[in-house]
Amino acid sequence: MRENRALARLPTADGRDGDKGAGTTPAPRSLDTTAKAAIIVRLLLNEGADLPLEELPDKLQARLTERMGQMGMVDRVTLAAVLGEFADALDGIGLSFPNGLAGALEALDGKISPQTAARLRKEAGVRQAGDPWERLRAMPAEDLVTMISAESTEVAAILLSKLDVTKAAELLGQMPGPLARRITFAISQTGNVTPEAVDRIGISLASQLDHRPILAFDDGPDERVGAILNQSAAATRDDVLTGLDESDAGFASSVRKAIFTFAHIPARLAARDVPKVIRAADPGDLVTALAAATEGELAAAAEHLLANMSTRMADNLREEVEEKGAVKTAEGEAAMNTVVGAIRELQQAGELELITPEEAETDE
Numbered sequence: 412m413r414e415n416r417a418l419a420r421l422p423t424a425d426g427r428d429g430d431k432g433a434g435t436t437p438a439p440r441s442l443d444t445t446a447k448a449a450i451i452v453r454l455l456l457n458e459g460a461d462l463p464l465e466e467l468p469d470k471l472q473a474r475l476t477e478r479m480g481q482m483g484m485v486d487r488v489t490l491a492a493v494l495g496e497f498a499d500a501l502d503g504i505g506l507s508f509p510n511g512l513a514g515a516l517e518a519l520d521g522k523i524s525p526q527t528a529a530r531l532r533k534e535a536g537v538r539q540a541g542d543p544w545e546r547l548r549a550m551p552a553e554d555l556v557t558m559i560s561a562e563s564t565e566v567a568a569i570l571l572s573k574l575d576v577t578k579a580a581e582l583l584g585q586m587p588g589p590l591a592r593r594i595t596f597a598i599s600q601t602g603n604v605t606p607e608a609v610d611r612i613g614i615s616l617a618s619q620l621d622h623r624p625i626l627a628f629d630d631g632p633d634e635r636v637g638a639i640l641n642q643s644a645a646a647t648r649d650d651v652l653t654g655l656d657e658s659d660a661g662f663a664s665s666v667r668k669a670i671f672t673f674a675h676i677p678a679r680l681a682a683r684d685v686p687k688v689i690r691a692a693d694p695g696d697l698v699t700a701l702a703a704a705t706e707g708e709l710a711a712a713a714e715h716l717l718a719n720m721s722t723r724m725a726d727n728l729r730e731e732v733e734e735k736g737a738v739k740t741a742e743g744e745a746a747m748n749t750v751v752g753a754i755r756e757l758q759q760a761g762e763l764e765l766i767t768p769e770e771a772e773t774d775e
Contacts, residue, residue, distance in 0.1 A: 439492035440485070449479045450493045543610075543617030544573050550620075552581045558616065560590065568597035569604065569612050633662060637669025641755075642748050644741070648672075671755070671765065673700065673747035674708035677715040680754065684763040685719035688754055696749040701728060702735040703743020 442450075452475065455462055464472060485493075509518045516528050547555070547570065555574075559567040559582070571579050571594055583591045628635065640648045648670070655663035671679060680688065689697070704713035717725045738746075757763045 437486065437488050440489040442489070442493065445474055445478045446482065447493050447496070449475060449482055450485060450490065451497055453479060453482075454490075454494070543613035546617050546620060547613065548574055548578065552578065552585055555582055556585045558619065559586070559594070562616075564593045564597040565600070566612055566616070567594045568601055569609060570616065571595075572598055572601060573609070573613070631665075633665035634669045636666045637671075640666070640670055641672060641751060644744055645672075668767075671751060673704065673712050673751055676712040676754075677708075679766045680715070681763070681766060682715075682719040684757075685716055686721075687757055687763055688750070689716070689720055689724065691757055692750050692753040696746040698728065698731045698735055699738055699742060699746035700750045702732045703738040703740070703746065709747075 452462060452464070464475070467475070509515050512531065516531060520528070550558075555570070555578075559570060562570070571582065574582070583595070586594070630638070636651075640651060643651070652663055652667065655666060701713045701716070704710055717728060720728075754763070754765075758765055
């Protein structure tokens with residue numbers, strides 16, 4: 412009983428004596444918005460919620476932390492009032508929009524053209540929202556190597572340290588030996604780097620992405636020419652490549668690597684993927700293509716397909732090819748292009764992966 416009376420005399424969260432007003436319903440404490448936010452955050456943390464408070468602006472994080480340090484104890488009536496107000500606010504929300512132009516651009520990423528997004532960002536003077544290191548980690552390794560080559564070894568060491576181990580190892584493998592050794596040694600000097608310095612470096616590196624020009628084409632020139640020649644007649648393809656050899660041998664070599672024709676099937680289509688191609692290709696075009704592939708590399712391609720499917724299906728196709736008889740050159744090339752197109756569609760859909768020319772040469 413004595414302990415109960417002592418507890419009753421303790422001041423409540425609003426500073427009133429516990430003895431006064433006994434028997435009456437106490438009024439909730441009057442609090443500002445930051446104090447209410449502190450109560451909600453504290454309650455959610457007690458319940459084990461994972462709150463991404465680090466995404467709040469630094470000033471707001473500081474205000475919230477300072478206010479939590481000043482709160483002391485909160486009575487049940489005040490807690491219930493704050494929770495009721497918070498629940499009412501949530502129920503009243505119909506739709507929320509991102510905060511500021513940077514947030515709006517992030518929400519519309521991939522929905523509006525890159526040119527429009529870049530222009531709006533430049534006119535408003537805002538950088539792309541989100542963690543800059545996430546953007547840098549998503550870059551292709553070859554682009555990161557180019558970026559690292561233009562930076563100091565200290566900045567390159569920070570960048571390499573912020574990447575996952577697999578990506579960092581890939582980068583080291585693409586760097587010249589002396590540069591890789593300098594950067595790995597520089598990592599040993601990063602023990603005292605502050606988080607603020609790492610943030611500044613990340614923002615500075617990511618800002619280079621915002622200033623890169625928006626390209627009109629996703630594929631390189633060699634890939635675009637290769638795609639066109641894939642669907643061209645063999646005579647046209649050979650003539651164009653001969654002309655490219657004379658004008659730019661390096662570009663001609665890149666185009667040849669991008670070209671994938673019916674004749675390339677044995678070297679670049681894995682045996683395990685042949686059944687997928689057979690199912691995806693038009694049956695009539697497949698028979699016509701096999702009937703036209705009677706000599707040299709074309710015959711080897713036809714045999715590669717027939718040898719890597721079920722015996723029953725191969726026998727049926729051979730019978731249909733024999734019934735088909737001779738095929739005109741133009742008709743045969745059109746059918747072969749259709750089969751190649753089916754292979755490309757499977758590749759783009761992620762159903763199969765073509766063997767690169769470099770891998771094919773290594774296997775040989």
